[in-house]
Amino acid sequence: MSKNLVIVESPAKAKTIEGFLGKDYIVKSSYGHVMDLNKTQLSVDIEHGFEPQYEVSADKKKLVAELKKLAKEAEMVWLASDEDREGEAISWHLFKALGLKEDKTKRIVFHEITKTAIAHAIENPRGIDLNLVSAQQARRVLDRLVGYELSPLLWRKVKPALSAGRVQSVAVRLIVEREEEVKDFKVTSAYRVTAVFSVDGQPNAKLKAELSERFAIEADAQNFLTSCIGAGYTVSAVEKKPMKKSPAAPFTTSTLQQEASRKLGYSVGNTMRVAQHLYESGKITYMRTDSVNLSNLALSLAKDEITNSFGKEYVKTRKYTTKTKGAQEAHEAIRPTSMAASSISGTSEEKRLYDLIWKRTLASQMADAELEKTTITVDISSSKYTFIATGEVILFDGFLKVYLEGNDDDSSEESADLLPPVKNGQVLKVGEILAQQRFTRGPARYTEASLVKKLEELGIGRPSTYAPTISTIQKREYVVKEDRPGTSREYKVLSLLSDKITSKTEAENVGFEKSKLFPTDIGILVNKFLCQYFESIIDFNFTANVEKEFDEIADGNQAWNKMIGEFYGPFHKKIEDTNENSAKFSGEKLLGVDPVSGKNLFVKVGRYGPMVQLGDTDSEEKPKFAGLHKNQTMDTLTLEDALELFSFPRTLGEYETKEMAVAIGRFGPYVKHDSKFYSLAKTDDPASIDAERAIEIILAKREKEEQASIQEFQQEPDLKVLNGRYGPYITFKKKNYKIPKGADPAKLSLEECMAIVANPDNAPKKAFKGKRK
DNA sequence: CAGTGAGCGAGCTTCCGCTTGACTT
Numbered sequence: 001m002s003k004n005l006v007i008v009e010s011p012a013k014a015k016t017i018e019g020f021l022g023k024d025y026i027v028k029s030s031y032g033h034v035m036d037l038n039k040t041q042l043s044v045d046i047e048h049g050f051e052p053q054y055e056v057s058a059d060k061k062k063l064v065a066e067l068k069k070l071a072k073e074a075e076m077v078w079l080a081s082d083e084d085r086e087g088e089a090i091s092w093h094l095f096k097a098l099g100l101k102e103d104k105t106k107r108i109v110f111h112e113i114t115k116t117a118i119a120h121a122i123e124n125p126r127g128i129d130l131n132l133v134s135a136q137q138a139r140r141v142l143d144r145l146v147g148y149e150l151s152p153l154l155w156r157k158v159k160p161a162l163s164a165g166r167v168q169s170v171a172v173r174l175i176v177e178r179e180e181e182v183k184d185f186k187v188t189s190a191y192r193v194t195a196v197f198s199v200d201g202q203p204n205a206k207l208k209a210e211l212s213e214r215f216a217i218e219a220d221a222q223n224f225l226t227s228c229i230g231a232g233y234t235v236s237a238v239e240k241k242p243m244k245k246s247p248a249a250p251f252t253t254s255t256l257q258q259e260a261s262r263k264l265g266y267s268v269g270n271t272m273r274v275a276q277h278l279y280e281s282g283k284i285t286y287m288r289t290d291s292v293n294l295s296n297l298a299l300s301l302a303k304d305e306i307t308n309s310f311g312k313e314y315v316k317t318r319k320y321t322t323k324t325k326g327a328q329e330a331h332e333a334i335r336p337t338s339m340a341a342s343s344i345s346g347t348s349e350e351k352r353l354y355d356l357i358w359k360r361t362l363a364s365q366m367a368d369a370e371l372e373k374t375t376i377t378v379d380i381s382s383s384k385y386t387f388i389a390t391g392e393v394i395l396f397d398g399f400l401k402v403y404l405e406g407n408d409d410d411s412s413e414e415s416a417d418l419l420p421p422v423k424n425g426q427v428l429k430v431g432e433i434l435a436q437q438r439f440t441r442g443p444a445r446y447t448e449a450s451l452v453k454k455l456e457e458l459g460i461g462r463p464s465t466y467a468p469t470i471s472t473i474q475k476r477e478y479v480v481k482e483d484r485p486g487t488s489r490e491y492k493v494l495s496l497l498s499d500k501i502t503s504k505t506e507a508e509n510v511g512f513e514k515s516k517l518f519p520t521d522i523g524i525l526v527n528k529f530l531c532q533y534f535e536s537i538i539d540f541n542f543t544a545n546v547e548k549e550f551d552e553i554a555d556g557n558q559a560w561n562k563m564i565g566e567f568y569g570p571f572h573k574k575i576e577d578t579n580e581n582s583a584k585f586s587g588e589k590l591l592g593v594d595p596v597s598g599k600n601l602f603v604k605v606g607r608y609g610p611m612v613q614l615g616d617t618d619s620e621e622k623p624k625f626a627g628l629h630k631n632q633t634m635d636t637l638t639l640e641d642a643l644e645l646f647s648f649p650r651t652l653g654e655y656e657t658k659e660m661a662v663a664i665g666r667f668g669p670y671v672k673h674d675s676k677f678y679s680l681a682k683t684d685d686p687a688s689i690d691a692e693r694a695i696e697i698i699l700a701k702r703e704k705e706e707q708a709s710i711q712e713f714q715q716e717p718d719l720k721v722l723n724g725r726y727g728p729y730i731t732f733k734k735k736n737y738k739i740p741k742g743a744d745p746a747k748l749s750l751e752e753c754m755a756i757v758a759n760p761d762n763a764p765k766k767a768f769k770g771k772r773k
Numbered sequence: 774c775a776g777t778g779a780g781c782g783a784g785c786t787t788c789c790g791c792t793t794g795a796c797t798t
Contacts, residue, residue: 009791009792010791010792010793011792011793012793029792029793030791030792031791031792031793031794032790032791032792032793033790033791033792034791034792036790036791037788039787039788059793059794081791082791085790086790086791087791089790089791090791090792136790139789139790140788140789140790142788142789143788143789143790144787144788144789145788146788146789147787147788147789148787148788149787149788150787150788151786151787151788152786152787154787155785155786155787160785160786161785161786161787162786162787163786163787163788164787164788165787165788165789166788166789167788167789168788168789276793280793288791288792461789461790462789462790462791464789464790464791464792465789465790465791468789468790469789472788606780607779607780608779608780625780627779663778664778665777665778665779668778670778672778677776677777677778679777679778705775708774708775722775722798723774723775729775729798730798731775731776731798737798738797738798739798
């Protein structure tokens, strides 16, 4: 058949390359790694040099068989996985899994998907770099050992089904520590003084200026304003300074995630999903990259586009180099495949993300913006202080014509304005002078994207793992992403206008948070555990240090299993030691004593999460337990809150001869009636809800159910055809079944429904539970 | 846009990095 089989990692890449290579080449994809350690066991032979037991991944068996067949028929197999540690390992695993022969296998690499780059790669093949493979093996084994020894320890000491790892545990640590910083931050205030001047002969011109000094206390601000009564104001200096602004580098995964978050409000996961789409439809280059490099082709495409749209003076071809720790640069930066396409067809999400990528790429190849910054100093006849006004004028817009990078901190109070022309020595007329109380701002909580930025700075995680890591720490409930309302804060404003000082108090809303990451009680507790016993693993430099060793291995200067051995000895000893000698780590805290029973009341993390416990664990009488509400935290829970938790379930009286009770369950507060459950509305308070309101809730839900119901059958009350979120479905004995396409849900007979239920094709899909062997 | 509603007992959970599907009841 085909003489040559080329294997790359991504199917979209395969398609493009096949176009470049012609009919003698068939190009296939490995879809990433084809071999990995078994998920259900450690799969590292500790006794024998930490030899990893790789196997073909379950979901790759079919693919490997197909590739094997193609490889057999080909005269030459070209392994073209990425040129980085993981890519080299993929080639090695393919070599093994496909049973390739050395004389019939070549390893090639390229960093950009262009015809010349591919041709060059084919002319310059090499062998598989086994040192680099060893480095990957060290990385893989280290992560497995850390993850699979630490996690079970957490199950025993803290709570089942938790996890820890080199990357996720640092991510959690960052969020926990940031929260502490936010809580510990001491807010101080000072009076910021601003004045508005008018200029003779320029009736519409306003000169806004700020005083060079801020006053710590109100009395000082007051004194200053008093001193200004009747004072004169003269321009004492006008200074002009030229400035330049340069465009930001083209997008990497991390910077794309940040900008899409800042400018479009996309979550990290959403950005990657949309980008994947753009990539698969050939509109952008690969979206998981740490490189800011653009191919020569891209540079010239950008140059043409800029020349055509804006003129030659806007062109400045730039080569960017990465400064990111641990970058492996196997790909190009993220860019449009065609710079001429300034917009695309697609969903609005896709269009907006593409627009961002297009502009960023174009701007990166454009001239600097030239600005002039003007600083005007205004003397006060009665004071040693001066007012300063700053303004900016754009002399040449350059790259600003298309794009300006966003900013994470929203603290910039006002943007610099255009200033009216004034001369040194000119006398100004003052309008209002304001002294406003301003407060210092504490550190900002992380968003998903700013956490990615931080992780990248620390060299922790890779472009392919940023989004999954963020989803893992939320899935484990170490962290929640949510909005939180702010609080109202009063501030003082003093005003001097027409020689009269007035004072008033105003209010502002502060501390409102949108889509920020907050640690949960579990996250805080697990972090505390790891800090106490495994500080070295969640050290911010741990990854950077092991990366140095991986580089040594890649350079052939160290044996990988020797490195792992040196790490594993002390690590494993600490695991065993902690397992044997430490008590349960529940974060238990004594809240006080129950005034009724006189028993101790504790708050702690139990098998199912944060809970309160009434009575001592080792007392004869079994203690009582109750879980915390969703919006309660162990840190802020009071004795009263805790006592209230024990007041459930509370009976509310009878309705239709059946008892009603209010209780708090896994999904929040609910009313139970006639063995049915009715969730309370968010506005209902379970502590004070009465029978009347409970009946309202019951009736409301009944009505809703009625509306959702498409069909019911008297002969078989367990079976119903309902209208759900994903459309009509059949529910039978607490299980739901999909309705085959083409069937009209309203006209199904009972027999037809029973047939649907009996057909395993329509059965509810369950998570893989079967176990082999 | 639905439904879900703990608490010994039995057995399970877990890592990080590469890649895309298949598409819920």
